[in-house]
Amino acid sequence: MARDTKRLGILTSGGDCPGLNAVIRGAVKTAERHGIETVGFIKGYEGLVDPVTYVPLNSQNTSGILTQGGTILSSTNKGRFAARIGIDNRLDLDPKLLAGVKATCDQLGLEGLICVGGDGSLAVAEQFHEYGIPVVGVPKTIDNDLSATAFTFGFDSAVACATDALDRLHTTAASHERIMVLEVMGRHAGWIALYAGIAGGGDVILIPEIAWTYEGVCAKILAREKIGKRFTLVVVAEGAELPEGDTVTQERRQEARQTRLGGIGNVVAYEIEQRLGRESRVVVLGHLQRGGPPTTFDRVLATQFGAHAVRLIIEGRFGEMVCYNPPAVESVPIIEAVNQLSRVEHDSSVVQAARALGISFGDAVSTEGPFSQPLIACPKATESSVTGAPAATSPAPGPTATEPAATELAKATFATASATLSGQEPTADGAAPDLPLEWAIAAEYKESHVW
Known part of the structure; x- marks a missing residue:
């Protein structure tokens, strides 16, 4: 020695x-x-x-x-x-x-x-x-x-946990035709969301490294409905920033060294439900990703x-x-190891593979023809605080005071997303323009299931 x-x-x-x-x-x-x-x-x-x-x-x-x-x-x-x-x-x-x-x-x-x-x-x-x-x-x-x-x-164990959750959410989402949002860990980097999203058949992946919009998420949901897919799986990393540039946090305890993240899944599900009128549910894996063998x-x-x-x-x-x-285990100076984070590169082979599969990152980039155009803005659901966004719950049976507003928001969202995909501007009254033939399924579904 x-x-x-x-x-x-x-x-x-x-x-x-x-x-x-x-x-x-x-x-x-x-x-x-x-x-x-x-x-x-x-x-x-x-x-x-x-x-x-x-x-x-x-x-x-x-x-x-x-x-x-x-x-x-x-x-x-x-x-x-x-x-x-x-x-x-x-x-x-x-x-x-x-x-x-x-x-x-x-x-x-x-x-x-x-x-x-x-x-x-x-x-x-x-x-x-x-x-x-x-x-x-x-x-x-x-x-x-x-x-x-x-x-x-x-990392591999956490991805396995999240993938198993997606496997289980897939069946219940399909059975009830719901939007299921899975929130996973990832403060600065979206590796867990990215790998689990691919392995678990996710449709939308939202990570800290790629800016996204609600319009991008909604457009993917509508595109799936166009081909008869009445459910969508959304995977979101806890550190992904909202379109407004904020991260969603829990109440910060005085002794905590870092702000405690969590809750973005509720915000995303709430916005989807308000904009599209689709039932959305949230699952937050939290410390399940840290536990177990x-x-x-x-x-x-x-x-x-x-x-x-x-x-x-x-x-x-x-x-x-x-x-x-x-394939080797080696060593590096500690100071080199902690001076820079490893984050998901926009053009990495893993991201490219996900896009090739048709997975959306909620941005304007897509491999699907109609989605290659920039998305235009649609109205916000509410002015809710980032830290206290309402939980995504199903509306109670029967009409409510907020139903008309939600319906108008859903119509506007459908109009803007549809107009963008067809290359046309929405009409002055907010109605969707004439849609191309491939959007007939989505339009028919809109009339019979939402409004």
């Missing part, structure tokens, strides 16, 4: 995801084969200081955890260890915390510390490295938004990450993070 390593530490920080236990197991078993003891710190970085909380790890007490979701070491995304790196966006840790962590590592005789976490947790690890603490990083995020690695463990791919990748992290410690390559550069 390059170093006389006797003991190492490992911790899991930030949000949980499938595969964390596989990393722990991979690291422990690899370390044992090199005669190295392993200790695991409880609740992430908090276990390193005041009070120091850790447990010895070995092949016996990590047996059977490969298939388990979550983390046996517990985790937290709150507490004293909040850090950012970057020239214009740096947030330094308290020097007393850094000194405390260094003292813990020295007292326990740790030759290296494996930190498993996302961009925020890895920013902490980078500041450890700058302070002289021997640390290596393992990337963890179901969003798959770290630029230095092709994939992160947990990891997929085969995530088990293998996470195990490789754990084993490679131990190798980095043995070789004294501190300040590096393991990464997946297919």
Whole structure:
């Protein structure tokens, strides 16, 4: 060995995801084969200081955890260890915390510390490295938004969860001829929505990277109705911006480090129902995407990450993070890994494949002939607040006070979308112009089912 390593530490920080236990197991078993003891710190970085909380790890007490979701070491995304790196966006840790962590590592005789976490947790690890603490990083995020690695463990499991949900929503949507909106995780990047949308047969995918409009979404729904498809599946990432440029947020708790996203699915479903008069329902997967056993791919990748992290410690390559550069597991400096997010490129092969299938991203670009023209604006449903948009619920039987307004809005939406697709302007009274033959089905459906 390059170093006389006797003991190492490992911790899991930030949000949980499938595969964390596989990393722990991979690291422990690899370390044992090199005669190295392993200790695991409880609740992430908090276990390193005041009070120091850790447990010895070995092949016996990590047996059977490969298939388990979550983390046996517990985790937290709150507490004293909040850090950012970057020239214009740096947030330094308290020097007393850094000194405390260094003292813990020295007292326990740790030759290296494996930190498993996302961009925020890895920013902490980078500041450890700058302070002289021997640390290596393992990337963890179901969003798959770290630029230095092709994939992160947990992503494949999250996509599998969302895909299974779409499979189930497909049958109920078809049975009741409804619009089903599935909201998935993805703060800055829409990888989960994109991959699950393709794998689960989604019709519309809304992600943070591609600007979209309600007209684009409605036009896709009408196009499906034109060919007799009376239901539509919409997949939306929680971080996708509304056409007005806002993100939908929940009430922010004082101790939260980031604004808590969530609720865009309700906004999208509400607008669809108001504009087209179609029954729309919402499913928010939330933490279901983080829980449960990891997929085969995530088990293998996470195990490789754990084993490679131990190798980095043995070789004294501190300040590096393991990464997946297919087909190999390699490493890069931590600072390079967290300085740039991996986001969906508009012209990526995956997006191109989705468009080739006829999937809409709610924008003006489409592979379907009539949809190649820019979409024109249609009226908004209501002036509702972004954070408190009404839930998408079915209207009560019988006429209501809001029914006439909703009907007029639906007519206007149909007129504008239809006019755009046919290359004509709507008439002065808002009625749809003469439609081409291929729109006869949609027009007939409009008369018999909506108004």
